[in-house]
Amino acid sequence: MANIVIDNIKKSFGAFQALKEVSLTINDGEFVSLLGPSGCGKTTLLRIIAGLETATSGDIRIGDRSVISLPPKDRGLAMVFQNYAVFPHMTVYENVAFGLRMQKADDARVKKQVEKAAGLLHIEPYLDRYPNKLSGGQRQRVAVARALAVEPGVLLMDEPLSNLDALLRLEMRTELKTVLQAAGTTTIYVTHDQTEAMGLSDRIAVVHDGRIEQVGTPVEVYNHPATRFVGGFIGNPPMNFITMPVTGGKVAIGSQQFAVPATGGEIVFGLRGETVERAPNGQGLDMQVRVAEPMGSHLLLTGSILGQPARVILPATETVRNGETVGLTLDPKRLTWLSPESGASYPAAA
Amino acid sequence: MSTVSNTGFVPARRLLFWSGIVALCAWVLVPIYLVALGALGGRSGAYQWPKNFLPTNVSLQPFLLFLKTEGVLQSFLNSLGAAGITVALSIALGAPAGYALARYNFRGKDSYRLLVLLTRAFPLAILALPLTVSYIRLGLYDTVLGVGLIHTVLALPFAALVTQGIFLGVPRELEEAAWVFGCTRIQAFFKVVAPLALPGLVATAVFAFVISWNEVFAASVLTVRHRTLTAYLLTVLSESPMHYRFAGGLMLILPSVVFIFAVRRYLFAIWGISSK
Numbered sequence A: 001m002a003n004i005v006i007d008n009i010k011k012s013f014g015a016f017q018a019l020k021e022v023s024l025t026i027n028d029g030e031f032v033s034l035l036g037p038s039g040c041g042k043t044t045l046l047r048i049i050a051g052l053e054t055a056t057s058g059d060i061r062i063g064d065r066s067v068i069s070l071p072p073k074d075r076g077l078a079m080v081f082q083n084y085a086v087f088p089h090m091t092v093y094e095n096v097a098f099g100l101r102m103q104k105a106d107d108a109r110v111k112k113q114v115e116k117a118a119g120l121l122h123i124e125p126y127l128d129r130y131p132n133k134l135s136g137g138q139r140q141r142v143a144v145a146r147a148l149a150v151e152p153g154v155l156l157m158d159e160p161l162s163n164l165d166a167l168l169r170l171e172m173r174t175e176l177k178t179v180l181q182a183a184g185t186t187t188i189y190v191t192h193d194q195t196e197a198m199g200l201s202d203r204i205a206v207v208h209d210g211r212i213e214q215v216g217t218p219v220e221v222y223n224h225p226a227t228r229f230v231g232g233f234i235g236n237p238p239m240n241f242i243t244m245p246v247t248g249g250k251v252a253i254g255s256q257q258f259a260v261p262a263t264g265g266e267i268v269f270g271l272r273g274e275t276v277e278r279a280p281n282g283q284g285l286d287m288q289v290r291v292a293e294p295m296g297s298h299l300l301l302t303g304s305i306l307g308q309p310a311r312v313i314l315p316a317t318e319t320v321r322n323g324e325t326v327g328l329t330l331d332p333k334r335l336t337w338l339s340p341e342s343g344a345s346y347p348a349a350a
Numbered sequence B: 001m002s003t004v005s006n007t008g009f010v011p012a013r014r015l016l017f018w019s020g021i022v023a024l025c026a027w028v029l030v031p032i033y034l035v036a037l038g039a040l041g042g043r044s045g046a047y048q049w050p051k052n053f054l055p056t057n058v059s060l061q062p063f064l065l066f067l068k069t070e071g072v073l074q075s076f077l078n079s080l081g082a083a084g085i086t087v088a089l090s091i092a093l094g095a096p097a098g099y100a101l102a103r104y105n106f107r108g109k110d111s112y113r114l115l116v117l118l119t120r121a122f123p124l125a126i127l128a129l130p131l132t133v134s135y136i137r138l139g140l141y142d143t144v145l146g147v148g149l150i151h152t153v154l155a156l157p158f159a160a161l162v163t164q165g166i167f168l169g170v171p172r173e174l175e176e177a178a179w180v181f182g183c184t185r186i187q188a189f190f191k192v193v194a195p196l197a198l199p200g201l202v203a204t205a206v207f208a209f210v211i212s213w214n215e216v217f218a219a220s221v222l223t224v225r226h227r228t229l230t231a232y233l234l235t236v237l238s239e240s241p242m243h244y245r246f247a248g249g250l251m252l253i254l255p256s257v258v259f260i261f262a263v264r265r266y267l268f269a270i271w272g273i274s275s276k
Helices: A042-050 A092-102 A107-120 A136-149 A166-183 A194-200 A218-223 A228-233 B002-040 B042-047 B061-068 B072-103 B109-121 B124-138 B144-168 B172-180 B185-214 B217-222 B229-237 B242-262 B264-272
Strands: A004-013 A016-026 A031-035 A057-062 A077-080 A154-158 A186-191 A203-208 A211-216 A240-245 A250-253 A256-259 A266-271 A285-294 A298-305 A308-315 A325-329 A335-338
Touching: A004 A042, A016 A042, A016 A211, A031 A042, A031 A194, A042 A077, A042 A154, A042 A186, A077 A136, A077 B172, A092 A107, A092 A136, A107 A136, A107 A166, A136 A166, A166 A194, A186 A194, A194 A218, A203 A218, A203 A228, A211 A218, A211 A228, A228 A240, A228 A266, A228 A335, A240 A250, A240 A308, A250 A266, B002 B061, B002 B242, B061 B072, B061 B242, B072 B109, B072 B144, B072 B185, B072 B229, B072 B242, B109 B144, B124 B144, B124 B217, B144 B185, B144 B217, B172 B185, B185 B229, B185 B242, B217 B229, B229 B242, B242 B264
Parallel strands: A031 A186, A031 A203, A077 A154, A154 A186
Antiparallel strands: A004 A016, A004 A057, A203 A211, A240 A266, A250 A256, A266 A335, A285 A298, A285 A325, A298 A308
16 A cells, blocks of 8 residues: 655657656545546556656655656556456466565465455456456456455556446446455556546546646546546536636626626636526527437437537436527536636636 | 258368368378388389389388498487577577567667678678688587587578567567566566467477578588588488488488477467467
């Protein structure tokens, strides 16, 4: 068990800056996701923490010990790889035992730890098999068991679920959460899948273009995105961004008036699609509905608000026809205000 | 209707399949069989025409006699020795080079690869004289070690390039996993990479063995008394009776066949390397 401090890590590949001064502190026992689109630098950051990649500058401390110049084996961590990286020439038992054997643990301890890890991940029936006789999901379990068997201070996971089919992914996600909560291991989890990050994490670090855009609990990141990118990346449908003129510190949206943290010029308001309610006829903010899609659990409307593209969600009980105009009531507490120039959001109103 | 055409089609395919197998086997086995027939059938067997396809009055006598001929056994051992040195050195030097080519990016990597191949473009015949002179100076002339070294030079480029492909076939993530779980780079190589690359390394060894075993020019130029089997047979057999020649031919073929047969499991497994 250990905390991790990522201190001003920079990484360049030639002229390309993969990471631009990234700093992040992860508390002991915390589960933090690095969430971002592919190519944003999140995997590079994870590999630098693991010691598989060298940083151009900066420091990594695990449990208050600088590990930046140590080889991977001396960093006291374990890792689950995207393609599992289960050793094909070893049985499942030997795979799970690998880390312990390298630590020169005696046979009794190896047996105990392997059985414990195998039990957590339900792979006892396969211990004598070779990985080529296992399905993708089973290999994934072996990879996680191998990592947990050494009882690492830090567990790194690189998109561990991305190679599984959707149903299996959901199942493994639930299971991972249970297993990791029981183990209490400090975990860094790299993913591009926002639902995985939202569901599993204590905190999410949203990575974009070599920078961490925001760090926060899933609810914070969802409700109060720090930047336009975060709001657009997280949530399905993504946050709507609508630019409005400001007059005298106020914005008139439909029939509603909002006090905004700007005095003039323009401001962008970020609107989560499911925070609106249908207004009584002829009131509220008008939305021109191009397509209405009844999804069963809700009704998804795609169209435009004030001439700008938007997607909102209404309860499944509403009926809207394609081409209709509907009035929407906004909840001032759930709006996010952003600067149109920087894309950064203003602090949430108290 | 379809069932009729099916029943007609399947046996035809099977026939094609098996006749293909028979043809390929015959392609390899018939010459070996004829050589063996000549070697073991004695003087009369070697000259007899048309050949009896079934062996008649087979005796190991001429073959044994041939083995007892002065120099044969010694040159056979010399050949094994030279091939052994070639295999050991080309794996010991070629595999690390292949590993470096597969895993590291360095300046001039492509030119290096080309350079490795270019060594084979240099005709050995031009080198024969300077090589002989240097070998005499170094005391390597007329030694098995000397022949083994020059055969290593011939086999090494292939060893480096073939092992590069083999190491590329071992996923990098497996090695990284080994590092994370407590291995140094060297430990990771021997615990994870080497076992997975073994079939390919064995195939490379076979290849080096065959290069050395079949090589005749350098072996003839660089030796006088300590000839390898090919060099020895080349000089001796032209003056020998026909069944001796067959016996010599059989001796040249057999070790390669036995060697390849012994390692065939690894040769087949070369397509079985899998990260999954």
